[in-house]
Amino acid sequence: MTSADPARVIAIARSWLGTPYHDQASLRDVGCDCLGLARGVWREVVGPEPFPIPPYSRDWGETGPREVLAEGARRMMIEVPPVEAGPGALVLFRMKPRAIAKHVGILTQPDTFLHAYERLGVIEEPFTPSWRRRIAFAFLFPQR
Structure with missing residues (x-):
């Protein structure tokens, strides 16, 4: 599987800037929420979503035996080590220690990323050490 052009992924992701936050949209x-942003970018970069997304909780502190979000991404994306993730990569964040990865962002530059945040909608912000520490998984969008 070959990865999509990172510049195209970033341009499409940035076209979502300002989209209001709406859970599971x-x-x-x-x-959209953070996963909805990734789904929308997927549709424009790759094509139709390969499977329906079941309802999910908004609890960033959720724990459990399975990394459901990462397992789903592995079915359709190219996994890379988080330290190798660069612009255009989809990153999954573990927001609390021992919690499963439940937040999603798209790297836009070595020091910035896009994500959908409650009350703020889709924003691009600095990729600070605090965010970097939370990365649990990273994936590349495949070519169409």
Whole structure:
């Protein structure tokens, strides 16, 4: 599987800037959550979503025996070591120690990333050491 052009992924992701936050939605300029942003970018970069996304909780502190989000990403994306993730990569964050990875962002530059945040919508912000420490998994979008 060959990865998609990172510049294209970033341009498409940035076209979602300003989209309001809406839990479990995935419509540019209408509303999305962090996974909805990734799903929308997927549809434009790769094509139709390969399987339906089941409802999920908003609890970033959720624990459990399975990394459901990472398992789903592995089915359709190219996994890379988090330390090798660069611009255009999808990163999954573990927001609390011992919790499963439940937050998603897209790296846009070595020091910035895009994500959907409650009350703020889709924003691009500095990729600080605090965010870097939380990365649990990283994936590349495949080519169409």
